[in-house]
Amino acid sequence: MNHSAAVKPDYGIDAPAVLRNLFLFGGLCLVLGIVLPPVLHLGPVKLITRPTFLWPAFFLLLEGxxxxxxxxxxxxHHRDFILSLHNWRGDEQILDVGCGRGLLLAGAAKRLNAGGHATGIDIWSAEDLSGNAEAATQQNLELEGVAARCTLVSQSAAEMPFPDASFDVVVSNLCLHNIYEKSARMAALGHIARVLRPGGVAVLSDYKKTGEYASELRRLGLQVEKKRKGMLTTFPPLVVVVAQKPL
Ligand SMILES: C[S@@+](CC[C@H](N)C(=O)[O-])C[C@H]1O[C@@H](n2cnc3c(N)ncnc32)[C@H](O)[C@@H]1O
Known part of the structure; x- marks a missing residue:
């Protein structure tokens, strides 16, 4: 990909293989439902082809x-919702866990003044986000005009190198479920609680495992609530865990 040719920030496609498969299998079911005869005899089995293929086609293509x-x-819209859950002063130290191509990172950095700073940590997995690379994120930050207020760190969230109590706000969207081993996910949540300042807030959005995030952060002493904005505005529906570290 030629990053120097981009003139508008590009935040990529989340889990691109999932999107491809929804259209691929949905399209295949649609074609089979249309071209096959209405009834197929496969040995002793009588297959009624239209409902068998057209209903899955409908649901797969709708999901796509x-x-x-x-x-x-x-x-x-979801980025703006996440960022609206904090009352911005402008001088905050922000951490975006699994920042990808900088969607939340750039959005948060735009709410900062000269005293604030935004850090993004990621392992740049192209399976999780198309075109994911540190250079692509850096270019988006430059195109958004916030590069001077941002730092990118290439490391797993399970091994965060930041000092204790160094961030006022930690945000994350669709990252933590990608850490498949439970012990590593717990380590990432432990780091999120550790690097937050007393009084700081973590806003973690995901489509699964949010119950696990909430109970682990509660166990670590944070005050936790869950929020969602409407099941149809994000697909898959995203739940936001808001966790405040006591003063
Ligand atoms: C679906 S993308 C979402 C990116 C971004 N948060 C957004 O909303 O556009 C998930 C991101 O999590 C990152 N990721 C996956 N496992 C990670 C890990 N162990 N540590 C840090 N980032 C990770 C991926 O590289 C990818 O950038």
Missing amino acids: CLYLLYVKVGKF
Whole structure:
């Protein structure tokens, strides 16, 4: 990909293989439902082809369209919702866990003044986000005009190198479920609680495992509540865990 040719920030497609498979299998079911004869005899089995293929086609293609809507439109609204859950002063130290191509990172950095700073940590997995690379994120930050207020760190969230109590706000969207081993996810949550300042807040959004994040952060002494904005505005529906570290 030629990053120097981009003139607008590009935040990529989340889990691109999932989107491809929804359209691929949905399209295949649609074609089979249309071209096959209404009844197929496979040995002793009588297959009624229309409902067998057209219902899955409908659901797979609907999910594909909702997913595409999230990627192209919904994720910008969801970013604004996440960032609206904090009352911004402007001088905060921010951490975006699994920042990808900088969606939340750039959005948070735009709310900062000269005293604030935003740090993004990621392992740049292209399976989780198309075109994911530190250079692509750096370019988005430059195009958004916030590069001077941001730092990128290439490391796993399970091994965060930051000192204790060094961030006022930790944000994360669709990252933590990608850490498949439970012990590593717990380590990442432990680091999030550790690097937050007393009085600081973590806002963690994901489509699964949010119950686990909430109970682990509660166990670590944070005050936790869950929020969601409407099941149709994000697909898959995203839940936001808001965890405050006591003063
Ligand atoms: C679906 S993308 C979301 C990116 C960004 N938060 C957004 O909303 O656009 C998930 C991100 O989590 C990152 N990620 C996965 N495992 C990680 C880990 N162990 N540590 C840090 N980042 C990780 C991936 O590289 C990817 O950038």
